[in-house]
Amino acid sequence: MRRAWLLGLGLLACAPPDEVAQGRRFVEDRAYRRATLEASLVNPANRYSRVRLASYALASEHGPLGWDAYPEHNPAVRPWRPTPPPFAPVFAEVPWTHEALMALGERAFFGWPAQPAPEARGVDPDQYGLWVDADGWVGGLVEGADGQLAWTCASCHATPDAAGRLVPGLPHVELDAGALRAHHLQRPADDPVWRWGPGQVDVTTDGLANPVAIPDLRPVRYQSHLHWAGTIRNDLPALAVRIDTLLITAWPEPARPPRQVAFALAWYLWHLAPAPAAAGSPEGAAVFARVCAGCHGADGTVGAPVALDVVGTDAAAGRSPERGTGAYRVPSLAGVGARRQLLHTGAVASLAELLDPDRAEPGHPFGQDLDAADRAALLAWLATR
Secondary structure, X not given: OOOOOOOOHHHOOOOOHHHHHHHHHHHHOHHHHHHHHHHHEOOOOOHHHHHHHHHOOEEEOOEEEHHHHOOEOOXXXXXXXXOOOOOEEOOOOOOOOHHHHHHHHHHHHHHOOOEEOHHHOOOOHHHHOOOEOOOOOEOOOEEEOOOOEEEOHHHHHEEEOXXXXXXXXXXXXXXXXXXXXXXXXXXXXXXXXXXXXXXXXOOOOOOOOOOEEOOOOOOHHHOOEEOOOOOEEOOHHHHHHHHHHHHHHOOOOOOEOOHHHHHHHHHHHHOOOOOOOOOXXXXXXXXXXXXXXXXXXXXXXOOOOEEHXXXXXXXXXXXXXXXXXXXXXXXXXXXXXXXXXXXXXXXXXXXXXXXXXXXXOOOOOOOOOOOHHHHHHHHHHHOOO
């Protein structure tokens, strides 16, 4: 597997000791994992929270309960491509250093079987928007020694550049996973539950149609919350718990990943963040401060969730009984100039469209009333984030 190129490595010459200590506690201390989970859940009453509160990091005098009792899973896999390499396990325990955690996290991002993908076997990648890299690797899929195909993080959260090199964290907006799943389940093409559209996924199990855009993972360390509905308060331990529970619940068979894998994946994503942007033009910065900073923060890197009626976009995902909180998170604008789908639905294709006063997609009216000069200054400033 080719080494993925990373953004902002100048920020991270070595691992901060307190963050390494958080990783070791995450791996070794069940009470710490449980406390992290509880502190991170914004709405403990929604189904996402209730399932995890009932099953994660529990113990009693009678022995382990919940998901901690699951056997550790370390599968042997290989990339799904015309000439596949030999099967090999993704995980081997590594030292607690920045370099080792980054290498393990990268292997897991591109190689850990995150979710079964029986629907992908035998399909035309172009028909459903699966990417194919320069070596013929299809859609980030891996094959297990048992013959099962599985999606990896890279299936949705990596995009090949013009040279075929994968950009980790950047969402793959051509992937039409809803149509692929509908085809596999022999559902009508216009079934609203599976009609997500390219670059969208519906990760809920509430039976409702509330797809959201595949998120940009590069600035995840700047996000105040995880999920479009702001379901989880974000920090490094909370991200590790989020990944751990995701890898546990995505498979029908009861198993859990080695905990260093979950933490290394969190570590890798935490350090994908682009370096802080240059100041940019004072004119654009002044427009941003006046129009955008109230939600997005002074420099655009972080913002707290905003009530659904303030955002004004389709509220379905924010009201879902699965993950809803009554709000949508404010995405970090770090790297926004490279994104091709904006708003939680992904229905706006560019920053210019977002600020267009004649835009058809409802919601997020902020900046649409700018005059031409202020709009141009703001667009130029945002493009450098």
